[in-house]
Structure formats: C-alpha cells, structure tokens
Amino acid sequence: MKKITIAIDGFSSTGKSTLAKQLAKHLGYVYVDTGAMYRAVTLFAMQNNYIGADFLDKEKLVKSLPSIKLSFKFNPELGFAEMYLNDVNVETEIRTLEVSNFVSTIAAISEVRSKLVEQQQEMGKEKGVVMDGRDIGTVVFPNAELKIFMTAGADTRAQRRFDELQAKGDSVSYEEVLKNVVDRDYVDTHRDDSPLVMADDAIEVDNSYLNRKEQFDVVLELANEVI
Ligand code: C5P
Numbered sequence: 520m521k522k523i524t525i526a527i528d529g530f531s532s533t534g535k536s537t538l539a540k541q542l543a544k545h546l547g548y549v550y551v552d553t554g555a556m557y558r559a560v561t562l563f564a565m566q567n568n569y570i571g572a573d574f575l576d577k578e579k580l581v582k583s584l585p586s587i588k589l590s591f592k593f594n595p596e597l598g599f600a601e602m603y604l605n606d607v608n609v610e611t612e613i614r615t616l617e618v619s620n621f622v623s624t625i626a627a628i629s630e631v632r633s634k635l636v637e638q639q640q641e642m643g644k645e646k647g648v649v650m651d652g653r654d655i656g657t658v659v660f661p662n663a664e665l666k667i668f669m670t671a672g673a674d675t676r677a678q679r680r681f682d683e684l685q686a687k688g689d690s691v692s693y694e695e696v697l698k699n700v701v702d703r704d705y706v707d708t709h710r711d712d713s714p715l716v717m718a719d720d721a722i723e724v725d726n727s728y729l730n731r732k733e734q735f736d737v738v739l740e741l742a743n744e745v746i
Contacts, residue, residue: 520746522548522647524662526655528715529669531703532676534726534734535651538669540599541735542742543649551642553652553659554622555602556589556635558613561625563587563604570621581630589638616684616691619699623706626653632712653707656718664745666721667738675727676700 525542527535536552543550560580564570569580591600592608601610612618625631632654639659643650650659656666677697684691707715717723722741726734 522645523664523742523745524643524646524660525649525742526660526663526666526718526721527649527651527669528653528656528666528717528721530671530676530715531700531707532680533669533671534679534731535669537731538667538734538738539649539651541731542738544598545735545739546647546649546742546746548647548649549642550599551591551639551648551650552600552602553635553639553650553655555591555610555613556638557626557631558618558622559589559602559604559609560587560631560635561618561622562609562613564625565618565621570624575624577628580625581628584630584634587634589635614684614687616689616695616699619703623703623710627706627710627712629712636713653715654713656721657716658713661718665742666718667741668717668721668723670723670725671727673697673701673704 525548527539529535539550539552542548561570564580567583569576588605590603590606592603593600601608602613603609636659639650642648643660652659656663656668674697677693677700680700681691681693681696684696724734724737729737
C-alpha cells in the first residue's frame with residue numbers, strides 16, 4: 520500500500536482535527552496539527568508581552584523566532600501528539616479563548632509562517648501524514664495526493680467550540696465564541712500571506728449535518744481511492 524499525504528484545510532472549528540486524528544489512527548499515519556504550532560507561537564508572544572489587547576510588537580517577536588522551539592510528543596494515553604513550546608507541554612494553554620483571539624494576528628506575520636511552513640514540510644517529507652490547517656493543500660503540500668476542504672455553518676461551528684470549552688470548565692459565552700470564529704475566518708481569508716482558500720483540486724466536505732462517523736466514512740473512502 521502506498522503512503523500518501525493528506526491535507527485537511529478549512530474554516531475554524533469545522534472538526535478538522537477530529538477527522539485528521541481518526542484518519543491518522545486508522546491508516547497508521549502521523550498526524551500534525553499545524554494550528555497548534557501557530558497557537559504555541561501566539562502563547563510565546565503573550566508570555567513575553569509582545570501582543571496584547573491593543574498592541575503588537577512584531578519586530579521583537581520576529582527577532583525571537585530563532586529561540587522558539589516547537590515540538591510534538593506522542594501521548595499514548597490520549598492517542599495523539601501534544602504540543603511543546605521550548606520543551607514545555609502547552610497543550611492546554613494554547614486552547615484558551617484568549618489565545619484564539621490573538622492567533623490569527625500572529626499567523627498573518629510572514630516570518631512566522633515561513634518558519635512554521637518549513638518545519639511542517641520537514642515533518643511530512645516521508646509521506647504517511649495527515650496534516651490539518653489553513654494552507655496545507657495550497658502552500659505546505661501543494662502536491663498532496665488527497666486534499667479535503669472542510670466547511671460548516673458559523674453557528675454550528677461556534678456551538679461545537681462552545682461545548683468543548685464549557686466541558687473544559689472555561690467560562691465563556693456563546694456570543695464570545697461565535698465572534699472569535701467569525702473574526703478568525705475573516706482575518707484568515709483576508710491576509711496577504713497564504714490566505715485561507717480552497718485549493719483547486721480539493722474536495723469540499725460540508726459537515727453541518729454529518730456526525731463524526733459519517734464524516735470519517737466519507738473521507739476514508741476518498742483516501743482509499745487514492746491509496
Ligand atoms: O486550527 P486552529 O483553529 O487551531 O488554528 C488556529 C489559527 O492558526 C487559525 O485561525 C489560523 O489563524 C492559524 N493557522 C494558519 N495556518 C495553518 C493553521 C492555523 O494560519 N496552517
């Protein structure tokens with residue numbers, strides 16, 4: 520069986536990572552959550568006061584980029600790899616609404632993108648990888664054998680993210696989460712460098728009315744046609 524590269528792109532909170540994890544597990548592939556990498560750089564910027572409600576010190580952040588080490592470590596109990604920032608596990612901290620509110624600003628910085636894209640290309644060079652993000656099928660792996668573009672209505676996505684955050688004990692309102700989802704989509708689709716856009720050869724999967732199993736079955740069938 521040949522090993523392929525599977526690129527899963529799409530809007531915020533469309534269930535990309537759930538699908539990517541399921542696929543990687545089923546196929547015995549490596550899963551790479553590129554959003555976690557942008558979130559970790561954002562957390563670094565917050566910890567060092569390079570970004571706040573009304574400021575961004577892009578110059579200082581760009582100068583610090585060489586000192587930012589991003590790595591993934593597989594956690595067998597969870598069944599997926601967790602994000603480490605300079606060897607510290609930040610898997611929980613990077614998922615807060617505060618990080619979500621700043622991440623698209625950080626992800627629009629070209630110097631940040633080129634550092635992360637280079638690392639992502641290195642991680643996927645052996646194929647047998649499922650990578651999710653915003654620019655995987657367009658920039659990171661334009662030759663990926665299978666490209667999926669996930670969509671779903673903003674309300675559905677916000678409700679899912681709200682339920683997730685509530686389950687973790689985050690006291691956020693549905694309105695705040697909906698605003699974050701809509702704002703991030705706007706910034707992600709309008710930035711100059713690698714805007715979120717569906718690749719010409721991607722297959723669109725709207726999962727507004729698909730449950731996890733149905734969505735997995737649809738995409739696994741597409742993967743099996745290529746493998
Ligand atoms: O996938 P997730 O929602 O965790 O991604 C967080 C943010 O990181 C996105 O809203 C986007 O701004 C940025 N991102 C990106 N390119 C990627 C992955 C994520 O710009 N490949």
